[in-house]
Amino acid sequence: MERSLDTQVTQAVDAWLRWVPTWTPATYKGRGAPCRRCLGSPVLSAAGVGSDVPHGVQHGLSTRMKSIVDRAVASYTERNLPLLQVELDQQSARNRARSYRPRENLDPEYEGLPLDPEPVPGAPFLFTLEGMAGEEEVPSLPPLSHEAKEALRREIALADEYANLVGRELCSLLLAHRLRIQQAVAQHVEPQVEAMLAELTEALDTPFGPDDLLPGG
Template sequence: MEQRSVETQVSQAVDAWLRWLPRWEPATHRGRVAPCRRCIGSPVLSAAGLGADVPHGVQHGLSTRVKTIIDHAVAEYTSRNLPMLQAELDQQAARNRARSYRPSEGLDPEFEGLPLDPDPVPGAPFLFTIGGLAAEVDADIPELPPLTDEAKAALRQEVGLADDYANLIGREVCAVLLHHRLRIQAAVGQYVEPQIAAMLEELTRSLDAPFDPNGDPGLTEP
């Protein structure tokens, strides 16, 4: 992938994220216990200047869009240079198309890669889960045929080459993102920080006045 193409795609991804950001609102539901493997420690987010003080939803919307750029570049490289890995991926894709229920496909970037179900609440089990339903469908699809030891060794070598190429493209993407940091941070200051400040102000008011002054006087402290 040429450098100009990387620059263009990253710029378009940032533009799309900036168009989405004004619609972002802080989550009001209970936070997840498990960290997002796509975002935690991401060099993409570091290059973009989105640190740990930025809400995860804001981070995820950008990291997913940028990951798509890297994934497409690696897919093109694989199709041209890594025939065994490409054949394995083609078989897996055909297996996936045979699934009648694919809840993780076709999601907006802001939701792609997130867990399908919320974290369970102790003592309140789910009647069913989206992940469980998808696993039931997967169980009915035949497994891929086993590989010989020689094929496994060759496949591992091609996977290593694909990983090396992914790291190369990732570094290029991060270098390009550095040039977009100012407008990314300006957008966070305009659309995200005021909402966080409003939430903190509301929390401070509720802590300073834990009892409703308009309620029953008998419920207030002396």
């Protein structure tokens, strides 16, 4: 029996709460561009996770919530949208044809993030994971008629509409978890951020090491 949306949200929040105590600033990866999954996310807003919370902490929660929506839409598509389901099955077959799939089986905290670090000017990579994953030849999808394309567009619109419906319900369910989510951030994340800022402030206040202060140093 399929779990209710309420149960899925509760279990996902519980899993995130078990992970939060393991987060440290050292695991936080800076980004050259905003994360489209987290920036302005209504899910994070419903959860009470502000923009001042480190992105790694935000991403772990928003990704878990996205997985719930994705599963709901996949089930709806399988039951009601045959043309879209065929397209998705064909795309899955193409993905399985790739022998190297670095995006699979990632922990929620890393799903959707860039596979490679930001390049350093003047120090090009010998290879990248993105590049290696994109080098393989995979079969092309069969062409669609104009009528089939129009029908597929209608089914995609229905899937998007259903995703928005599930997303809104998920946000309303998250409101019941705001307090324990915010308590976890206050207990496990904010002290580490404050300690890091204090260390940075101290370093800026005393830019010279002890040896630099000695005469002739």
